[in-house]
Amino acid sequence: MKSVIFIIDGLGDRPNNEGNTPLKEANTPTMDRMAKESICGLMNAVDIGVRPGSDTAHLAILGYDPYENYTGRGPFEAAGVGIDVQPGDIAFRCNFATVDENFVVIDRRAGRIKNTAELEKVIDGIEVDGVKVIFKQSGGYRAALVLRGDKLSDKITEGDPHHEGVKVPEIKPLDDSEEARRTANIVNKIIKIAYERLNNHPINEERRKNGLPPANIILPRGVGKVPHILPFSEKYGLKGACIAGTGLIKGIAKMVKLDFIDVEGATGTPETNFMNKAKAIVEGLKTYDFILVNVKGADEASHDGNYELKKKVIEKVDGMLEYILNNIDKNEVYFVLTGDHSTPIEEKDHSADPIPIIIWGKSVRVDDVEKFDEFSTHKGGLCWIKGKYIMPTLLDLMGLLKKYGA
Amino acid sequence: MKSVIFIIDGLGDRPNNEGNTPLKEANTPTMDRMAKESICGLMNAVDIGVRPGSDTAHLAILGYDPYENYTGRGPFEAAGVGIDVQPGDIAFRCNFATVDENFVVIDRRAGRIKNTAELEKVIDGIEVDGVKVIFKQSGGYRAALVLRGDKLSDKITEGDPHHEGVKVPEIKPLDDSEEARRTANIVNKIIKIAYERLNNHPINEERRKNGLPPANIILPRGVGKVPHILPFSEKYGLKGACIAGTGLIKGIAKMVKLDFIDVEGATGTPETNFMNKAKAIVEGLKTYDFILVNVKGADEASHDGNYELKKKVIEKVDGMLEYILNNIDKNEVYFVLTGDHSTPIEEKDHSADPIPIIIWGKSVRVDDVEKFDEFSTHKGGLCWIKGKYIMPTLLDLMGLLKKYGA
Incomplete structure (x- = not known):
């Protein structure tokens, strides 16, 4: 038996005036x-009553307690952009930004600069105080920064003022440890080196000539220490893969050591190539025991407050599901269809409202629910469950759950 | 957005022979x-499977884990009678009682003496072994005793034999600590001092003359150390108030630092002035973000095994709700209607049976439940929840819940 957890990101909503x-x-x-x-x-x-991010939600659904394993966004972002993070690494998300000669932030996104592949090179690979610096842009003004070495700590403040018109803050230790002082010091040095090497970089000279703000500094935030996470295959004895368009979910997959199946045209947006993803799932099930799928478009539409687009994305996902069901054997695959969290149109952000979930497959206790929506599924046999119960329930159906007792 | 948690004390019941x-x-x-x-x-x-008191239930509903914050009834009773308890204080509930010259209890309630305001004064404010004694009657034979000072412990036995015809027990330490020995010793001294000052008090001489038992001793029980509790406003960022008729709920409100809205005629009995309470809620919502309401009458009727009276109280509460709904704006207020516990008529005491709960307000996922009773509401979208999930769910609806993750 094989299984799929198919997550429609931001699926749930709250009723509008018409209900x-x-x-x-x-x-x-x-x-x-x-x-x-x-x-x-x-x-x-x-x-219940927790308003999760997509990262904490996916971890929980995969059976990893986020309160133990989620140490900040930096590590997951870094893994998502393809850095081979290792337990103990200190990782940050970064923006390329524009500062003046006094380090006052002029533009937090450096004019939303598109291509930073060349700029990445001036920071990636340097060594500061014996610590290796890994730096990777993620296709625009965003990047990830990783420090690898001894005596490092994530108990430090961040280097992003989150506002323009203010100075880049000096990074400070958050506790009295030598590690925190040392790490703060190193990151301050990296920021300074970045400015020195970026400010007069030919690409930035060219930008200035064209009236564009130079990407002449990096602003690190979301610091976290890369946790020790038990690989998915060891935890469950399943050969697993992930199909997703967004870096954040790629990061989760990388962190738990799920293989990543690249899909042409999978963008993590409402314009993603839905059918290519569907085909990749059917194909992937020939090789893998387990596939985690994330389709992000509905969440994007929700964050934009776009009701009609969210509806349209959901209908496209329905088309994916039709293709998948026509091409898999119910006797061989358990299929979990759900979301990671609700993103109500009216809130334009995640909420704690629960999400419909169904488990489809051989020998499940089919109930009398007839519609997949926010108002119907709680009447079914799963009632109201937490994400952490999904994997053991799947393992049980697959005949792989260990007995507890005699 | 504002919110109300409206608690009908002892609301739930078990079906009679007619169901x-x-x-x-x-x-x-x-x-x-x-x-x-x-x-x-x-x-x-x-x-589930916990038969709570009103105190532990209200704490849990307000999001305070009673297993951490409920250290005995004494602290909450003392807060409820108006003593400004402080973390570290040792607090007791007390009865004024009647003993003979050998300290044998003749009447545990001193003939249900009505007015003890004068008697209170002979104990309140004294100092024993450097410890300040605060003592306050609560309108009859009941009172609260508080010890304030260094090196005190609540690990001691109680001074109430709970029976008549036996001696007042000597209070003993429950562990080997100096603090427990010292505290037991101090309370024994206070009981002795109380007897010395009360036995021949003019009020008691007068009572003897009239054939009434003298209130010549105090019997402390329900000892607890006043806990450190995060004030409600700090925990949730909401300006909150409480409307209730009973001392126990007032004590909860005081302990979590909710303001208390005094309502004329609110007695905590089936004869309470229901409509004054309803008006106070509507008025209170003009000033406060959050109001906790407790209506006690249905619980009183249940403890007396009075089915018809319980029904009548519930119908009066329905009248309150009609007034409130006619005078608040659904776009501005979330309204939680529930109880704190069941008090089945046949048991005349609290039970672990769950209580109906509904959340009324803008954008909630309205389900198809049509009746507010013990047999209908579990079919709705909240299924079966714990009290601790109420506050985060309200905060989420109010747009005030912090996101966990990205």
């Missing part, structure tokens, strides 16, 4: 057919 | 209308 949600209104014959053939419920990835 | 409960049978058009317009469920304040 509708994009999911309730969308034309989703396959989702509804699946609900009819499934055991259904509501799910909170982390817990 | 009815006071709540199911009561004529409650407003509660049922609210259920129709709400997301509904069942709730256990502390946990």
